[in-house]
Amino acid sequence: MYQYNSIDQAIVEARVSQFAEQMNRYLAGTLPEEQFMPLRLQNGLYIQRHAPMLRVAIPYGTLAGYQLRHLAQIARQYDRGYGHFTTRQNIQFNWLALEQVPEVLGELATVQMHAIQTSGACVRNTTTDPLAGTVPDEAIDPRVVCELIRQWSTFHPEFAYLPRKFKIAVVATEEDRAAIEVHDVGIRVKTHAIHGLAFDLWVGGGLGRTPLLGHRLLADLPLDELRNWLTAVLRVYNLAGRRDNKYKARIKILVNAMGVEAFREAVTHRYLTDHDSELKISTKTLQDLSDSFACNLQPQPVEAQTGTTAFQRWYLQNTKPHRIMGYRSVFISLKRPGTAPGDVTAEQMEIVADLADQFSRSEIRTTHDQNLILPHVAETDLQELLQALSAHDLAHPNLGLISDSIACPGLDFCSLANAPSLSLAEALHETFSDLDEQVDIGPLEVKISGCMNACGHHHIAHIGILGVEKKGQPWYQITLGGRDQQGAALGKRLGPAVPHDDVLPLIKRLIDTYLSERQRGEYFVGFVDRLGVDYLKEISYATH
Amino acid sequence: MPLINQHGEEVALSPTMALDPTESDIASVGNRSLITFAFDSSVDGKAFSAAALLRAEGYSGTLLGVGPVGLDRLAYGFRVGFDVLELTDAEWQLLQSHHLSPFPHHYQPQTRSNQPLKKSA
Numbered sequence: 001m002y003q004y005n006s007i008d009q010a011i012v013e014a015r016v017s018q019f020a021e022q023m024n025r026y027l028a029g030t031l032p033e034e035q036f037m038p039l040r041l042q043n044g045l046y047i048q049r050h051a052p053m054l055r056v057a058i059p060y061g062t063l064a065g066y067q068l069r070h071l072a073q074i075a076r077q078y079d080r081g082y083g084h085f086t087t088r089q090n091i092q093f094n095w096l097a098l099e100q101v102p103e104v105l106g107e108l109a110t111v112q113m114h115a116i117q118t119s120g121a122c123v124r125n126t127t128t129d130p131l132a133g134t135v136p137d138e139a140i141d142p143r144v145v146c147e148l149i150r151q152w153s154t155f156h157p158e159f160a161y162l163p164r165k166f167k168i169a170v171v172a173t174e175e176d177r178a179a180i181e182v183h184d185v186g187i188r189v190k191t192h193a194i195h196g197l198a199f200d201l202w203v204g205g206g207l208g209r210t211p212l213l214g215h216r217l218l219a220d221l222p223l224d225e226l227r228n229w230l231t232a233v234l235r236v237y238n239l240a241g242r243r244d245n246k247y248k249a250r251i252k253i254l255v256n257a258m259g260v261e262a263f264r265e266a267v268t269h270r271y272l273t274d275h276d277s278e279l280k281i282s283t284k285t286l287q288d289l290s291d292s293f294a295c296n297l298q299p300q301p302v303e304a305q306t307g308t309t310a311f312q313r314w315y316l317q318n319t320k321p322h323r324i325m326g327y328r329s330v331f332i333s334l335k336r337p338g339t340a341p342g343d344v345t346a347e348q349m350e351i352v353a354d355l356a357d358q359f360s361r362s363e364i365r366t367t368h369d370q371n372l373i374l375p376h377v378a379e380t381d382l383q384e385l386l387q388a389l390s391a392h393d394l395a396h397p398n399l400g401l402i403s404d405s406i407a408c409p410g411l412d413f414c415s416l417a418n419a420p421s422l423s424l425a426e427a428l429h430e431t432f433s434d435l436d437e438q439v440d441i442g443p444l445e446v447k448i449s450g451c452m453n454a455c456g457h458h459h460i461a462h463i464g465i466l467g468v469e470k471k472g473q474p475w476y477q478i479t480l481g482g483r484d485q486q487g488a489a490l491g492k493r494l495g496p497a498v499p500h501d502d503v504l505p506l507i508k509r510l511i512d513t514y515l516s517e518r519q520r521g522e523y524f525v526g527f528v529d530r531l532g533v534d535y536l537k538e539i540s541y542a543t544h
Numbered sequence: 545m546p547l548i549n550q551h552g553e554e555v556a557l558s559p560t561m562a563l564d565p566t567e568s569d570i571a572s573v574g575n576r577s578l579i580t581f582a583f584d585s586s587v588d589g590k591a592f593s594a595a596a597l598l599r600a601e602g603y604s605g606t607l608l609g610v611g612p613v614g615l616d617r618l619a620y621g622f623r624v625g626f627d628v629l630e631l632t633d634a635e636w637q638l639l640q641s642h643h644l645s646p647f648p649h650h651y652q653p654q655t656r657s658n659q660p661l662k663k664s665a
């Protein structure tokens with residue numbers, strides 16, 4: 001794992017005292033609200049329905065055991081004993097006291113953590129493949145690139161006051177496990193015959209009110225020029241992006257208004273005119289960072305896994321192959337009946353931290369689907385690990401299945417919500433409580449957002465659920481066929497919105513139709529593609 | 545209102561008419577000895593890029609930023625190449641050295657800046 005050097009540490013500590021001083025001025029009435037707001041947001045601090053919420057950065061979704069243990073301590077001491085893992089690989093504390101936030105930030109700094117740029121109109125935490133460094137076909141560990149972007153974007157003096165937030169995602173494999181096409185900028189790193197390492201860059205994707213897929217702006221450029229190109233993109237955006245209307249301020253709106261060709265021309269012009277050789281990435285930097293992320297595992301002989309049915313089921317569903325023979329990546333599902341998606345108690349964080357120390361080189365990953373991963377577990381340790389996980393309700397073998405749904409906090413916590421989200425996630429667990437049935441249904445992503453801000457990413461779900469308001473009541477719009485992988489697509493609306501209690505019966509009818517009409521080996525999303533939304537609409541609304 | 549250099553000293557300078565940050569390329573304004581950019585609001589950051597670009601393209605005159613800069617954006621402003629930034633009287637009273645330089649290190653290359661201007665008499 002990347003280790004903070006003395007410079008990183010000094011910067012994080014300076015940030016803590018900076019924010020404490022800003023908070024003092026705010027509380028003393030000498031820093032006006034409109035000036036304090038961007039400062040608190042860039043320190044991850046939201047004001048929400050019940051209490052201030054603090055979003056803590058987990059850069060590229062990688063955590064060490066000692067860090068997770070400290071998060072547990074913060075959850076216990078300052079919050080209500082739990083934390084919430086988000087879809088952007090971060091963690092949120094929902095119940096802090098405003099005056100205590102500087103103290104919490106100080107606590108975080110002692111374990112090389114922070115809340116820098118987790119909110120606000122700046123470059124946010126860069127996200128990536130949660131399996132980075134464990135899969136066989138990577139051009140480079142994408143976290144190397146994320147770390148370079150983290151450093152470049154942290155307190156970048158030009159880009160702290162952008163028109164709007166700016167999210168970057170990076171992958172380094174053919175398969176896209178970071179949804180690069182729905183980010184402000186998406187980067188795919190690849191090997192290249194001439195450059196060695198090259199990148200393609202997508203721009204202008206995003207969810208929210210105006211869901212759009214990104215455009216491939218640049219292709220096959222040498223990786224060492226990445227920071228110069230990013231600077232060029234952000235300069236064009238910072239100068240030309242709209243600031244008069246927050247709903248029109250994302251880069252996707254600018255790209256569409258200018259047209260992709262004109263935008264590309266403007267970026268290329270900036271790149272050529274204002275190129276800075278100091279931003280070039282040296283081979284040594286790449287090598288040093290790659291070394292710092294390397295997991296250095298020795299291949300182990302593999303024997304066929306035997307064990308109880310429960311073990312087999314968990315092994316098949318919740319573990320994935322590792323590029324080093326004899327190891328697996330183990331997913332810990334945070335989607336269990338009776339718990340909000342992504343919620344983890346302080347005790348569970350401590351257990352996971354201990355298990356990471358014991359079985360996974362002290363490393364933990366957070367995923368876009370609000371689950372956790374122990375990335376480097378020896379096959380021979382799996383039985384023992386499963387036992388330990390099971391004892392703490394952390395072995396739910398539903399990864400990628402219908403009950404592994406994402407939901408935003410919705411009406412229970414969020415002041416912008418039209419409708420509850422968590423109760424639908426719970427209803428999914430109840431309706432599809434039989435694991436055999438879930439396995440039979442196969443891979444299926446359900447994502448639920450409480451309003452059109454789309455925190456639950458419903459647009460890119462196989463089944464998307466969006467809370468809308470109808471005559472003062474919460475209703476839900478259903479979309480089908482969205483996805484964030486190769487050939488990313490936004491879901492299509494199935495039909496008119498339905499009230500809360502009709503959502504699950506409707507989904508049940510859809511699933512029953514799928515089970516009876518699917519072709520051999522056809523997954524739900526393929527089934528939707530084949531039959532089309534119009535056909536499925538008739539069936540889903542049949543009883544109305 | 546006080547105009548401050550990167551050492552926190554007040555300087556005497558007469559602002560020129562503010563240029564539009566989105567349309568100020570070196571070819572059209574490079575021969576001016578003083579360029580003023582105005583921040584439209586306390587969340588507007590266009591002038592940061594405008595200043596950085598002029599410096600990147602070799603502008604060596606004086607860059608002045610006016611409007612609601614705020615104590616907490618001084619450091620950004622000086623780092624992108626402004627020589628002088630405006631504060632309110634109240635902010636000027638509160639100004640401390642850590643507002644000018646809150647961090648001991650930076651991840652980005654230093655932007656070229658003009659020589660610091662002299663303190664007013």
Ligand code: HEM
Nearest residue numbers: 048086087088206207208408409413414415416453454455
């Ligand atoms: C609890 C209170 C929360 C509030 C008040 C809140 C508020 C918002 C608002 C206002 C937006 C849209 C406006 C914007 O683009 O900035 C947004 C976007 C977003 N939120 Fe939240 N949120 C909350 C919790 C969460 C949680 C728990 C998650 C993760 C599970 C989350 C993930 C996101 C994501 C991913 C987006 C961006 C969607 C996109 O534009 O791509 N939010 N949030």
Ligand code: SF4
Nearest residue numbers: 408414417450451455
């Ligand atoms: S989607 Fe809407 S309801 Fe859900 S957390 Fe985001 S803003 Fe709140």
